[in-house]
Amino acid sequence: MPEPTRPALALCASSDLQEGGDAVTFDVIEFGRTVQAFALRFDQVAVAYLNRCAHVPTEMDWQPGKFWDQDKRHIICSVHGALYDPPSGQCVGGPCWGARLHRIELKEEGGQVYWYPCERFHPVS
Numbered sequence: 466m467p468e469p470t471r472p473a474l475a476l477c478a479s480s481d482l483q484e485g486g487d488a489v490t491f492d493v494i495e496f497g498r499t500v501q502a503f504a505l506r507f508d509q510v511a512v513a514y515l516n517r518c519a520h521v522p523t524e525m526d527w528q529p530g531k532f533w534d535q536d537k538r539h540i541i542c543s544v545h546g547a548l549y550d551p552p553s554g555q556c557v558g559g560p561c562w563g564a565r566l567h568r569i570e571l572k573e574e575g576g577q578v579y580w581y582p583c584e585r586f587h588p589v590s
C-alpha cells in the first residue's frame with residue numbers, strides 16, 4: 466500500500482504495543498467530533514481502527530484497552546461478541562459478519578508508531 470501523503474503523527478512507542486497485549490487508545494476528530502481509536506499488535510504488525518463496532522456504533526472494549534478475545538486471535542466487541550480479524554478489521558463472526566472496522570493507517574519506524582490523519586480522521590488540536 467502506498468504511504469499516505471499527509472504527515473504522520475506520533476502515537477506511541479513500538480514497545481507499548483505488545484503481541485496480545487492491551488491496545489493503546491487515542492482520540493481523533495471525525496466529522497467535528499472527538500472519537501476514540503485504538504492500536505494493537507498482531508502477528509508483529511501494528512494496526513489501528515476506530516473504536517466503533519460495525520454492528521451498533523458503540524465502543525467495543527470491555528475495559529479500557531481490552532480488545533482481545535480469550536485466545537487473542539480476534540478483536541472482540543464486548544457488547545454482542547462480534548469477532549474481527551485483526552489484520553483486516555473484517556467481522557468474521559457475530560451479528561455484523563462481513564462488515565469492517567474503520568481502519569487508521571499506521572507506520573512504524575525507529576521504535577515509534579505513527580498514525581496518518583486522512584480525509585475522515587483528523588488530529589485533536
Ligand code: FES
Binds near residue numbers: 544547560
Ligand atoms: S455492538 Fe458490537 S457486536 Fe453488537
